[in-house]
Amino acid sequence: MRLIHRGILLCFALLATAPALAWGPLGHRIVADLAAAQLAPAARAQVDALLASEHAQSLADIANWADTLRDDPDQAALGKATAPLHYVNMHGSCDYKPALDCHDGQCVVGAINHYAAILGNRSLSIAARAQALNFVVHFVGDVHQPLHAGYLQDRGANDYQVQFDGQGSNLHRVWDSGLLSTRHLDAPDYTALLQKQGPVxxxxxxxxxxxxxxxxxxxxxxxxxxxxxYPDGHVISAAYIERERPLAERQLRLAGKRLADLLDRVLGDSRAVSTPR
Known part of the structure; x- marks a missing residue:
């Protein structure tokens, strides 16, 4: 596995040109920071040990790794195999139907359950469980980006073109990063802003x-x-930002809380992390 920091830098460098796949780097780091602050001590000890095995210091350090795979030649096969796991296409309604919406577990819902099971299985190697932690942190963030459970016909609004801040974009990218960028805050300051709102x-x-x-x-x-x-006239106005940004921020807060709860559930006992093998 490449160094985590190199992956994050790749993600930032390619954000402007790569197809939108997830919360942008900022959103994923916020979710990870919110979750880290809510972990129970037993789960925190397990998380810290798994992070140390990858020379990472925080959940935020690994939060964007899953989005960098497609651009890393050494991880291209894994990136291709996991590409369908960043989203779920609901067919006809918002009622999840596994056989139709997530055939063979190939969607973000199936991915969270799959990698959470690996993460919690202490008979597996630290390497396998550390990789599972990377995916769990990322995919819990992804499923809370509303357009990751959007319309199949426009690829979660990747194909829905809009004008944002005087430039052409697409609606998916606006929700990935555009709405959050209007705060002009980095991840720690944005996390602190959301934490001031109290428990979600x-x-x-x-x-x-x-x-x-x-x-x-x-x-x-x-x-x-x-x-x-989906904005009238395909224009992201100031009114749109003021109306929709609180929804995006609530999704970040929900993702942080639910990620912490999931990690507490699968890691929350006092047993040591399994011996590497």
């Missing part, structure tokens, strides 16, 4: 209760269905 209230669980990531995807999908998310 999680929506009530929806039956069936055996697949929380599916519910997260359904909730993201329903945001996409709100009137006005």
């Amino acid at each position: 209230a999680l929506p009530a669980p929806i039956a069936p209760l055996d697949n929380p990531p599916a519910q997260w995807a359904e909730q993201s999908c329903r945001i996409v269905m709100h009137d006005g998310v």
Whole structure:
């Protein structure tokens, strides 16, 4: 695995030209920082040990790794194999149907469940579990970007062109990074701003209760269905930013809380991380 910091730099360098895939680097780092601040001590110890195995210091250091794979020649095969795992295409409604929306687990919902199971399996090697942590941190962020559970026909609004800040863009990229960039804050300051709002209230669980990531995807999908998310005239106005940015920020806060809860659940005991092999 390449050094984490090199991957992050690649992600920043290619952001302007690469197709939009996820929250931008800023959003993913915010989710990771929010989660890290909410971890219980037992899970934090496990996370720290796994991070140390990759010479990373924080969840934010690994939060964007999954988006750099496609641009790293040494990881191109893994990037291609995991490309469908960054999103879920809901077919016809926002009610998640695994056989239709996530065939063979090839979507962000299936990916979160798959890699969380690897992360929590202490019989596996540290390398396998550390990689799973990378994916879990990233994919929990992804499923909370509403357009990652959007329309198949426009590739989650990658094909929906807009004018933003006087330049051509697409709606997916606006939600990835454009809305957040209007704050003109770096990740630590943005995280602090969101933390000042206090604990986020999680929506009530929806039956069936055996697949929380599916519910997260359904909730993201329903945001996409709100009137006005696709802007009239294809123009991102100041009014649009003021209306939609709070929704994006709430999604970041939900992602941070849910990521912390997931890590507490799969890592939250006092056993040591398994011996490397």
